[in-house]
Amino acid sequence: MTSTPPLSGPGSAQDVPPPPGQLPVDPSTLPPPIRDELLASDPETIDTASTELRDGLNQCPKCGATEIRHRAGSDKLICMYCRHEWTGLRVEEEFGLGDGIEKLKGTQIASGAEDIQTDAEHLRTFKCGGCGAEVVINTENAMTARCHWCRHLLGVNEQIPNGSVPDAVLPFYIKKQDSVARIRQFVGKRRLFALKAFKEEFTPENVVGVYLPYMVVDANASADVTGFGEIETRRYTVGQGKDQKTYYDADVYQIQRHVDFIVDDLTFESNVERGRLDVKINTNNVINAILPFDTKNAVKWNASYLAGYTSEKRDSNVQQLHPKLEDQLLSIARAQVHPTTVRYGRGVRWEGERLEVHGTRWVAMYLPVWLYSYHQPGHNGGMLHYIAVNGRTGETMGSVPVQQWKLIMAALTVGTILESIALWLIARS
Numbered sequence: 001m002t003s004t005p006p007l008s009g010p011g012s013a014q015d016v017p018p019p020p021g022q023l024p025v026d027p028s029t030l031p032p033p034i035r036d037e038l039l040a041s042d043p044e045t046i047d048t049a050s051t052e053l054r055d056g057l058n059q060c061p062k063c064g065a066t067e068i069r070h071r072a073g074s075d076k077l078i079c080m081y082c083r084h085e086w087t088g089l090r091v092e093e094e095f096g097l098g099d100g101i102e103k104l105k106g107t108q109i110a111s112g113a114e115d116i117q118t119d120a121e122h123l124r125t126f127k128c129g130g131c132g133a134e135v136v137i138n139t140e141n142a143m144t145a146r147c148h149w150c151r152h153l154l155g156v157n158e159q160i161p162n163g164s165v166p167d168a169v170l171p172f173y174i175k176k177q178d179s180v181a182r183i184r185q186f187v188g189k190r191r192l193f194a195l196k197a198f199k200e201e202f203t204p205e206n207v208v209g210v211y212l213p214y215m216v217v218d219a220n221a222s223a224d225v226t227g228f229g230e231i232e233t234r235r236y237t238v239g240q241g242k243d244q245k246t247y248y249d250a251d252v253y254q255i256q257r258h259v260d261f262i263v264d265d266l267t268f269e270s271n272v273e274r275g276r277l278d279v280k281i282n283t284n285n286v287i288n289a290i291l292p293f294d295t296k297n298a299v300k301w302n303a304s305y306l307a308g309y310t311s312e313k314r315d316s317n318v319q320q321l322h323p324k325l326e327d328q329l330l331s332i333a334r335a336q337v338h339p340t341t342v343r344y345g346r347g348v349r350w351e352g353e354r355l356e357v358h359g360t361r362w363v364a365m366y367l368p369v370w371l372y373s374y375h376q377p378g379h380n381g382g383m384l385h386y387i388a389v390n391g392r393t394g395e396t397m398g399s400v401p402v403q404q405w406k407l408i409m410a411a412l413t414v415g416t417i418l419e420s421i422a423l424w425l426i427a428r429s
Helices: 032-039 091-095 176-188 196-201 284-290 318-341 404-428
Strands: 044-046 068-070 076-079 085-087 106-110 123-127 134-138 144-146 153-155 208-238 245-269 348-376 383-390 396-398
Touching: 134 144, 134 153, 176 348, 176 383, 176 396, 196 348, 208 318, 245 318, 284 383, 284 396, 318 348
Parallel strands: 044 106, 106 348
Antiparallel strands: 068 076, 076 085, 123 134, 144 153, 208 245, 208 348, 348 383, 383 396
């Protein structure tokens, strides 16, 4: 009796498709999507680990002190002892992450974006390089800690498989006082209809600087779209008065379009809670309204940039974000072919779409957001309102709880005025 050869392919250690005849089934007999996935090479890993900071000590290159902070209003780090300043290496330049997008094949995943291991430890123990004491950091709520003996500051710079350490960080540029002013201005324009309790409790000084986890994706793709376009040839009116009707004659054409395109630095939330756009319980969607971020300026991961700010961990893997990527790529493809359909004045109805993703590159990144929140009591736990400020550009968007009766009264008042004007004009005519 012969034994069935072990399966190889996705999830195995091999880097190339298995040779013909090795699988228990003939791949050529399978549907194309299953066949392609079965024969696909394993994802390629790009190592972005900060090996020079693995011991947890980020020392000033001039005096060796570990009291390092992010210099507000810049991309620089500053030593709190000798005041020396320096900028971290840009991750794109350090690892070539902005090059060769048009040649991407398969899947490339930076090491900070690899799959999260559910059993990964959250507690990390470091041996202080200053005195030898052991310092424990709980990555669930902190990325830095101070040695209780020699006061050295240690940070989690080693990439660990629990989603807390990305490949890169885009430092805050907008200062806290600037974000407070922007939030005040945003709310000030909406105070007329704002909930009374919100106006009384509004304290923008409580805004929090938080690094939110994103996946930044480069993609090389092609798309085919098919549909029908109409060009108007004649327009005529039949009947009079209330029985009057307008008819259109149009030539209908079958349309096919093909487009090859690349996408550079497409961003996706990689925290499930932030990506859950349930408008009945929160206003997470406002965070999307403050995009884009200048991700080209992101620097190689260094925990010192997080001192004084909070952060949220990534809890989504590349595979979970693929459907969102495909939706976005199809939208981009439609936008790419739109200029070629302007002659169809009656519009185009797309009925078939096909997307082929030749290659992708995934990088995990922390992006800076100033976040102000307000909980509005109500049914089913109420509503959590957010006002968000882009930590790089200052773009501000948010949700302010409103007095419903004020909106209704305003709508009725405006409606009554417009109706009166319309009746007056009709009477005059």
